[in-house]
Amino acid sequence: MYRKRSPREFEKTMLPHIDAAYRLAMWLLGHSPDAEDAVQDSFVRAFRAFDGWKGVNAKGWLLKIVRNTCMTQLGKRSRNANVIHLDTVSGDHDGIGFSDACVDKMPLAEDVLIAADRQARLWAAVNSLPTDSIIVLILREFEDQSYKQISEIVGIPIGTVMSRLSRARQQLRARFLAQGKEGKNHEM
Amino acid sequence: MKCEKALGLLGPRLDGELSVNRERSLEEHLSSCAECRHSLAELADLRDALRMLPRISAPERLHQKIYAGFQAEAARARVHPIRHLLHPLVTHAGALAIGVALALGIMFLPKxxxxxxxxxxxxxxxxxxxxxxxxxxxxxxxxxxxxxxxxxxxxxxxxxxxxxxxxxxxxxxxxxxxxxxxxxxxxxxxxxxxxxxxxxxxxxxxxxxxxxxxxxxxxxxxxxxxxxxxxxxxxxxxxxxxxxxxxxxxxxxxxxxxxxxxxxxx
Structure with a gap:
């Protein structure tokens, strides 16, 4: 069958979002080659599924694929982690396998060379949130997706987007303030 | 409106996701509740701080890899129609298939x-x-x-x-x-x-x-x-x-x- 949408169209609509795709993958998978692989993989998937794109919100459509790819990857990690964990229970107890399989997210903050301590702390606070919270927060604050768009990307009702986002902000606020203990200061 | 409900609407208000009616009743509550106003300001600060975080970009090599991969996929996608048409030509030899294949063949041939x-x-x-x-x-x-x-x-x-x-x-x-x-x-x-x-x-x-x-x-x-x-x-x-x-x-x-x-x- 012929493709409805041309590679040229893909180039124009999807390729400009490599950075956004990478950002989401980094937040979800941490600073690792996995994130790059996930983004590359997502673009191949996106290209093959491009005919199914309805022509609106290219970035959101792409980020949905990136999210799915990353979630699959996270699933694999936790399965691996479980296997290794059981092994270490019966064998040695150094736990290396387990921490290997877990997401090491902290180097991210160093990587972007954030000058301000406040920014570094905020960054770390976002990183410490549960994956569910990170996704909605990133899509909203960094990628300008509306509640409806987020609901399509993550595959949850709009009401759930609202409550997750609200919870994510509360968690973030609590953790951020707990780290800095400068809650009364409203200035940047 | 009670504070509990108002607090839940602060985020959607910042996000511009409130209906006109809800926004109106929230504003009413805010005008009389200093505590909720404080929470809104705090939330807005947090959002502004988040948005001011540096954006990371993908490394150049990833841009290049993705572009090269796209070119390869695009190349396959373009070649496919011809390959698909050659098969019915050989197997079915339907007159229509031949006609279409010839027409396309002429279109795709170097001039x-x-x-x-x-x-x-x-x-x-x-x-x-x-x-x-x-x-x-x-x-x-x-x-x-x-x-x-x-x-x-x-x-x-x-x-x-x-x-x-x-x-x-x-x-x-x-x-x-x-x-x-x-x-x-x-x-x-x-x-x-x-x-x-x-x-x-x-x-x-x-x-x-x-x-x-x-x-x-x-x-x-x-x-x-x-x-x-x-x-x-x-x-x-x-x-x-x-x-x-x-x-x-x-x-x-x-x-x-x-x-x-x-x-x-x-």
Whole structure:
């Protein structure tokens, strides 16, 4: 069958979002080659599924694929982690396998060379949130997706987007303030 | 409205996701509740701080890899229609299939004999046989490109691919059909890759041609107003990698100016 949408169209609509795709993958998978692989993989998937794109919100459509790819990857990690964990229970107890399989997210903050301590702390606070919270927060604050768009990307009702986002902000606020203990200061 | 309910609406208000009615009743509550106003200010601060975090961009190599992968996928996608049509031609031999295939075949055929793989093959073989592989021996693109001035009636794109493992050796002018054509010579291990660069006004819709002729592998594509045709005695895979490396260097998409774009939403 012929493709409805041309590679040229893909180039124009999807390729400009490599950075956004990478950002989401980094937040979800941490600073690792996995994130790059996930983004590359997502673009191949996106290209093959491009005919199914309805022509609106290219970035959101792409980020949905990136999210799915990353979630699959996270699933694999936790399965691996479980296997290794059981092994270490019966064998040695150094736990290396387990921490290997877990997401090491902290180097991210160093990587972007954030000058301000406040920014570094905020960054770390976002990183410490549960994956569910990170996704909605990133899509909203960094990628300008509306509640409806987020609901399509993550595959949850709009009401759930609202409550997750609200919870994510509360968690973030609590953790951020707990780290800095400068809650009364409203200035940047 | 009670504070409990109002607090739940602060986020959606900042996000511009409240209905007119809800927003009105929230504003009413805020005008009389200093505590909720404080919470709103705090939430707004947090959001502003988040939005001011530096945006990380994907590393350049990832941009290049994705672009090269896209080119490869695009090449396959373009070649497919012909392949799909050839099958019914052989198996069913339906009149309609033949008609469609012929019509498409004519559409996809190169318009002049100059562009045929055979002409490039002949030039490739001649370049190896005559030991006149290069008329200018230089790996510097700034030497090779000007050398073509006055020798061909266009300025070919010359890209060095030494970092990708394909050092530029030099260039020469070949007569392809009746056109003087810029030929660039690259090395890959012991193999020579001849890259013919000719101007084209047919856009980039022309399908990627790829194949084997008398044991030589070739691949042709269009980009940036030129037709590229690479031919070599090396394997098809290494030639494809060569073409992908070249295409990645010909076109690296610019990262979007996300910070500038963001201003609109503030």
């Amino acid at each position: 002049t004999t100059d562009g045929r793989p055979e002409s490039f093959l002949a030039a490739h073989v001649a370049s190896l046989k005559n030991e006149q592989l290069t008329q200018i021996l230089a790996s510097d693109t700034h030497k090779v490109r000007p050398w073509f001035e006055g020798r061909v009636d266009y300025a070919p794109i010359v890209v060095d691919l030494v970092d990708d493992g394909y050092p530029l050796v030099g260039g020469r002018v070949d007569l392809i059909g009746r056109q003087k054509t810029a030929a660039l010579v690259y090395k890959w291990n012991a193999h020579v890759i001849n890259l013919f660069v000719t101007p084209t006004d047919e856009g980039e819709k022309f399908p990627v041609t790829e194949g084997t002729e008398k044991g030589f592998n070739y691949i042709g594509w269009r980009a940036r107003g030129f037709r590229f045709f690479a031919i070599t005695g090396a394997s098809g895979n290494s030639l494809r990698a060569f073409s992908q490396a070249l295409q990645a260097r010909l076109h690296i998409p610019k990262p979007p100016a996300s910070s500038a774009k963001r201003m609109k939403y503030q």
